[in-house]
Amino acid sequence: MEIAIPDALLDAARQAQHIAVLTGAGVSAESGVPTFRDAQTGLWAKFNPQELATREAFARNPKMVWEWYAHRRALVAQAAPNAGHYALVEMEKRAPRFTLITQNVDGLHARAGSQNVIELHGNLFRAKCFREDVPVPNWVDDGQIPPRCPRCGSYLRPDVVWFGEALPPRALAAAFDAARTCDVFFSIGTSGAVEPAASLPFDALRHGATVIEVNPEETPLSNRATFTLRAAAGAALPKIIAREQWIKNG
Numbered sequence: 001m002e003i004a005i006p007d008a009l010l011d012a013a014r015q016a017q018h019i020a021v022l023t024g025a026g027v028s029a030e031s032g033v034p035t036f037r038d039a040q041t042g043l044w045a046k047f048n049p050q051e052l053a054t055r056e057a058f059a060r061n062p063k064m065v066w067e068w069y070a071h072r073r074a075l076v077a078q079a080a081p082n083a084g085h086y087a088l089v090e091m092e093k094r095a096p097r098f099t100l101i102t103q104n105v106d107g108l109h110a111r112a113g114s115q116n117v118i119e120l121h122g123n124l125f126r127a128k129c130f131r132e133d134v135p136v137p138n139w140v141d142d143g144q145i146p147p148r149c150p151r152c153g154s155y156l157r158p159d160v161v162w163f164g165e166a167l168p169p170r171a172l173a174a175a176f177d178a179a180r181t182c183d184v185f186f187s188i189g190t191s192g193a194v195e196p197a198a199s200l201p202f203d204a205l206r207h208g209a210t211v212i213e214v215n216p217e218e219t220p221l222s223n224r225a226t227f228t229l230r231a232a233a234g235a236a237l238p239k240i241i242a243r244e245q246w247i248k249n250g
């Protein structure tokens with residue numbers, strides 16, 4: 001189906017001094033990475049988040065939780081960024097100021113070439129000490145599952161945000177600052193089911209930004225957004241970029 005990109009949407013993007021973008025699992029769906037809430041294929045349809053994505057679950061069964069994240073890492077390692085990721089790399093080059101905020105932990109934006117990605121929910125490919133809660137860049141893989149912290153010997157855990165945990169404060173502050181100072185805010189491939197990320201587009205609206213939703217499905221943002229593109233990110237974003245010759249206001 002041909003996607004119509006309204007001229008007024010392109011005008012808003014063309015004139016923007018600062019574009020902020022929030023992405024969710026939907027932007028990686030076309031790379032073969034499962035989303036969370038798709039009824040059939042979503043991770044939370046197959047696995048119980050209370051058994052895999054909380055501190056309590058890890059304390060109960062660290063081996064099972066670590067292996068589940070290792071399985072997700074292997075899946076993502078086989079995936080490649082898609083046209084949606086690459087269109088955002090282009091958008092970053094063209095906008096005078098650009099902020100990319102993601103809920104995704106797959107690292108595909110950075111692999112596509114995006115710079116300074118704000119990772120609100122962490123990253124699958126990083127680990128931290130379960131006891132000290134500090135990042136551990138290098139650890140000895142001596143076959144123990146989970147591996148151990150080289151400093152205190154406690155378990156390592158994936159450096160992702162689990163349910164009931166706070167988001168990294170600096171990333172969160174930078175995300176809300178971008179939502180409140182941008183001219184155009186894109187919300188791409190997110191169901192808007194998880195706070196505080198879900199509040200970002202509404203905050204941008206309250207601060208006068210043009211808000212553009214890209215999602216094949218309806219979300220709580222749909223009837224509030226300035227523009228809604230009912231389409232896949234990999235189809236809609238390249239179209240916005242293709243038709244848009246942004247003059248870099250260096």
Ligand code: OAD
Pocket residue numbers: 023024025026027029030035036037038042053103104121161162163188189190191192193194214215216217219231232233234
């Ligand atoms: P969800 O799985 O909740 O939502 C994915 C959204 O992407 C849905 O609204 C789909 O309609 C949409 N979608 C699917 N394919 C798409 C495509 N090709 N292009 C554009 N959109 C598409 O995932 P998130 O909103 O990212 O948090 O979930 C938010 C958070 O909930 C995650 O970061 C994770 C999860 O629990 C934590 O783990 C802390």
